[in-house]
Amino acid sequence: MSTRDLEVDVVVVGAGVAGLSTALGLARTRDVLVVSDGEGSTGWAQGGIAAASTPDDSPALHAADTRAAGDDWCDPRAVDRLVEEGPLRLAELVAAGARLDREPDGRLSRSLEGGHHRRRVVHASGDATGAEVARALSAATAEVPRLSARVVGLLQSASGAVAGLICRSSDGLVRVRARAVVLATGGLGHVYGATTNPAGVRGEGLALALLAGATLSDLELVQFHPTALHTGAAGGQLPLVTEALRGEGARLLDLSGAPLMAGRHRLGDLAPRDVVAREVHRAARRTGSGHVWLDARAVPDVVRRFPTVAASCATHGLDLAADLLPVTPAQHFLCGGVTTDGWGATDVPGLYAVGEVAATGVHGGNRLASNSLLEGLVYGARVAAGLVLELPPADSSDGSTPLLVDSPSVAETVRGVMDAHVGIVRSGGGLAEAASVLRPLVGRDPVALVGAAVVAAAAARPESLGCHFRSDSPAAAGRTPRVRVRLDDSGEPSVLAPPASASAAAQASTSPSVSAA
Ligand SMILES: Cc1cc2nc3c(=O)[nH]c(=O)nc-3n(C[C@H](O)[C@H](O)[C@H](O)COP(=O)(O)OP(=O)(O)OC[C@H]3O[C@@H](n4cnc5c(N)ncnc54)[C@H](O)[C@@H]3O)c2cc1C
DSSP, X not given: OOEEEEEEEEEEEOOSHHHHHHHHHHTTTSOEEEEEOXXXXXXXXXXXXXXXXXXXXXXXXXXXXXXXXXTTOSOHHHHXXXXXXXXXXXXXXXXXXXXXXXXTTSOBOEEOOTTOSSOOEEOSTTTOHHHHHHHHHHHHXXXXXXXXXXXXXXXXXXXXXXXXXXXXXXXXXXXXXXXXXXXXXXXXXXXXXXXXXXXXXXXXXXXXXXXXXXXXXXXXXXXXXXXXXXXXXXXXXXXXXXXXXXXTTOEEEOTTSOBSSTTTOTTGGGSOHHHHHHHHHHHHHHHSSSOEEEEOTTSTTHXXXXXXXXXXXXXXXXXXXXXXXXXXXXXXXXSOEEEOOTTSBOSSTTEEEOGGGEEOSSSTTSOOTTOHHHHHHHHHHHHXXXXXXXXOOOOOOOOBOOOOOOOHHHHHHHHHHHHHHSSSEEOHHHHHHHHHHHXXXXXXXXXXXXXXXXXXXXXXXXXXXXTBEETTOOTTOBOOOOOEEEEOTTSOEXXXXXXXHHHHHHHHOBOOOGGGO
């Protein structure tokens, strides 16, 4: 197979909101290339983008909601950047051509979602926000060269600095030398059996970062969306039913028709996602049906306002305006990821991460609805700004990380294990079982590598935190310091000892109750 060589200042891996926001910020000053391989989650985003930009709202209120949903595990500085810079980046998105929904008087139309105390979620074409974000950013970056190829390894010098990447295109291997590699590869959906994410989202950026020696953090904090459509399929990709429907009055009901969230949380159906997902999981398990009902029949003009959900329902023989919808939780989002600073830098020189693949600390224990597109806009611009000011030193060495190799049968086993033992409810016994099955499978298959890293992180946090719920959580548990994972000398993901200062701080804090959210 032939190998082509390219050289640029910055290569961005991923063409979702995070990758394209980064490329947009770099386009005028740097020689940038975007490499992507199929569809990420951005184009599928439904509910919208959260941003505090009305007189009755403020970045401080948005930050408070973000931290409460995050179970007080967010990095407050990272959250402040998100909420303060968010409205500015949203305005730039509109200036770049994004058409958001508006009221008849021209004001932006804003909806309410779980965990928000203000109507601050802007959207496009009702529930097709991601498609409009992707369209607008693609148009705004039309001049930036793109390569359709799958990145399978990173160029790396003997000193450990990343100096480019290796990808597989339809024409063969391409080696791209670059002063900076920005991973914007999204989440890890298909490391699980049932997920709302598109098929190509399977944690490859996390695997590439691990193989380059980067530290990942908060991997145990995997968010499950409470309302994926229960299609009857054993797993795979499940259509999302946006939370914005509940913001407009849709209710969750148990199979007898009783309101599911009554008395469970003071925000009822609009409680943070982890709380609602656990209630749906519990009720669906109790009846053995695997689902509860979502009743959106009283939402005015529901089919026109939620065309994406209406179309998914119709595909499965359901009428959004007339039928109760069977819904079930499914893997949706990774709150942790590759550890980064406020400018996207990882602990490997030359390697950056942004968007869902990155752990900036903004999401804490559980992401607040509609904060992810916002994170891509805000942190994409920050990564670009850092690289406009300064590029890492050039490195011309020829080494590389081991290349990713797919093993479909291994990936299938991993997904079964993740669903069985690393889902909404976890226990020490289940995680030990998962670790024993996955350990011999860890090699260069990205799904196995990432699955094993999530299991290691989950086992290292014995107490419940946000969306990491342990059925065997000690009663008055203190908080384990932030869990950080890196590959050890044998190539297995292993948990790093916490810095001494983090241990002391964690000893001093105890877990606040979920009802504080
Ligand atoms: C159904 C659904 C609805 C959602 N609704 C909302 C919402 O309303 N609001 C909100 O804030 N968030 C929402 N989210 C979450 C949000 O969409 C994602 O977190 C966000 O879009 C992630 O953006 P990203 O740019 O980080 O990654 P993605 O958009 O996932 O893009 C990843 C990119 O990386 C590329 N890639 C991956 N691996 C490789 C590789 N090895 N080589 C080359 N390229 C690679 C892919 O081709 C893709 O271009 C939703 C998610 C889903 C699945």
